Amino acid sequence: MRAKPDLPLDAVGVGNAIVDVIANVSDDFLVEQGVVKGAMTLIDAERATSLYAAMPPGMEVSGGSAANTMAGIASLGGRASYIGKVRDDQLGEVFRHDTKAGGVAFDVPAATLGEPTARSLIQVTPDGERSMNTFLGISAHLSPTDIDESLVESAAITYCEGYLWDRPEAKDAIRHAMKVASDAGRIVSLTLSDSFCVERHRAEWLDLIADHVDLVFANEAEACSMFETDDFDSAVDGLADLVEVAAVTRSAKGSVVMSGGERIDIGVTPADHVVDATGAGDQYAAGFIYGLSIGADMLRCGELGSIAAGEVISHVGARPHVELAQLIRVPHS
Amino acid sequence: MRAKPDLPLDAVGVGNAIVDVIANVSDDFLVEQGVVKGAMTLIDAERATSLYAAMPPGMEVSGGSAANTMAGIASLGGRASYIGKVRDDQLGEVFRHDTKAGGVAFDVPAATLGEPTARSLIQVTPDGERSMNTFLGISAHLSPTDIDESLVESAAITYCEGYLWDRPEAKDAIRHAMKVASDAGRIVSLTLSDSFCVERHRAEWLDLIADHVDLVFANEAEACSMFETDDFDSAVDGLADLVEVAAVTRSAKGSVVMSGGERIDIGVTPADHVVDATGAGDQYAAGFIYGLSIGADMLRCGELGSIAAGEVISHVGARPHVELAQLIRVPHS
DSSP: OOOOTTSSEEEEEEOOOEEEEEEEOOHHHHHHHTOOTTSEEEOOHHHHHHHHHHSOSOEEEEOOHHHHHHHHHHHHTOOEEEEOOOBSSHHHHHHHHHHHHTTOBOOOOOBSSSSOOEEEEEEEOTTSOEEEEEEOGGGGGOOGGGSOHHHHHTEEEEEEEGGGGGSHHHHHHHHHHHHHHHHTTOEEEEEOOOHHHHHHHHHHHHHHHHHHOSEEEEEHHHHHHHTTOSOHHHHHHHHHHHSSEEEEEOGGGOEEEEETTEEEEEOOOOOSSOOOOTTHHHHHHHHHHHHHHTTOOHHHHHHHHHHHHHHHTTSSSSSOSSOHHHHTOOOOO | OOOOTTSSEEEEEEOOOEEEEEEEOOHHHHHHHTOOTTSEEEOOHHHHHHHHHHSOSOEEEEOOHHHHHHHHHHHHTOOEEEEOOOBSSHHHHHHHHHHHHTTOBOOOOOBSSSSOOEEEEEEEOTTSOEEEEEEOGGGGGOOGGGSOHHHHHTEEEEEEEGGGGGSHHHHHHHHHHHHHHHHTTOEEEEEOOOHHHHHHHHHHHHHHHHHHOSEEEEEHHHHHHHTTOSOHHHHHHHHHHHSSEEEEEOGGGOEEEEETTEEEEEOOOOOSSOOOOTTHHHHHHHHHHHHHHTTOOHHHHHHHHHHHHHHHTTSSSSSOSSOHHHHTOOOOO
């Protein structure tokens, strides 16, 4: 797989524009509140209010899976842009500021009517695992008309969030973005996002991936859910049959890249201490896509993913705290 | 000094209700943006917009000096309430949530009109020093009618922020709160907040402190500014002449408590690593006031202040990340 290097952008991400509200909780809190550990659960406004009221003091940090990935690419030195929808409210301003300040172009105008900017109430347990409860708000109203076609055509890779598939308008927006990218000869990429998300959309996604996706990202649970198997190897083989390249992460066990019939196993970049797993998959994708943009081979792409993921799990929040470009320099001996 | 133990509340704080927007920057950034290092500078809406645009990605954490102190008291196991003003906007919701979730009663209704909830753009440099740029918004419109007199009467200590003195309405609110507390025989406390704040109000504050304040908190720069001296010892003597108790912090050099003609020097509780000095003074006051509420002597009050301050400088944000009550238990041997 080769990304065109002579385009204005390395990647454009399409996703739910979300501000994360992150708090540390005990495992008991998850049980009391009926939160599904490790998953992304969609919640309505009422549940968002009651769950937030029960949560300890938190911090607000811009998130959103594809936006996190674009922030990672920019931090690595790549050229990234973002398509997603916020309201003209304070959280929308926070999201726009953080995204642009992180070096990602983001010019979709804020909606002046409708639901508020999306937020995800994220509980981090002492083991560093994150459980997400997302109120999609206006982000789910991303529609095909929000897809700037010339922007998509100007990017070597179009990266879409599976999360968007949960709402009809946003699903049409993904389909449109993928078609524009594909028609222009660009690489189309999809992240499966969440195993419950896979369950909800398995049949449609099998077709979507086979027909319209070149590069798929998944974690172990998502890949296994896609093929309703507990066997990791058969799940990655299944993905490899559908796409040109599949990159599957498996937490502490590293990742596997399937490309042109070849399987490449990649180790993790160990973090001193896993503080918050939020964004690990997003940053793996960032490193991988950045690798493609600089013409790296599949092994190096996966290593770059591991390095970016290793940084983000060492602190609270889903976007890099340091310039990732500094971390990937090959040391001179 | 003895705080009445049989009242419903140990303390009520009166202050600017602010959400902190915290980002790590270089010292060069401060120079480029004309930010006064280590100070709290008031900014208008226009400057807030331009400075925010220049800042790197940040995180939003509830702050406000007196609110931080009340959160610290609650974390230590004390009973605290807060009086301050937010708008009915998203940052106002964040502030209310975090304050209540931290165990502090906060029932002042949100304003439905007027300026937005206050925010402070805080730049943290690699040395852990914080430079604050505060857009006061609706918080400065706290007025005497917002002071719940029965709430103030129900608290052993009324703790006011010097920061409030920068706006006429809020200044009247402080004066009113102090009078209600004093008339009820309660302890009246003031923090000098910021050396530039002291400069702006020196003459008025000398009278205010002498006539209406029992317990004053200051740091070295604030105390020296109050008496226009570089000599720390004469500054603390000056404060001691005005009030029953003065507690003056001096960063790594610990703190000094002046009480009834006696001077008590207190060491610091060392932090492994100073990450962000935001809230150190606020938490020192929290520990000290909590000490008064449990009948501790002045030395122990200062030590509790040091412990609380030591925790907060070890992480980003101005409120405790752990239950401070756990940190102050005297170990059994």
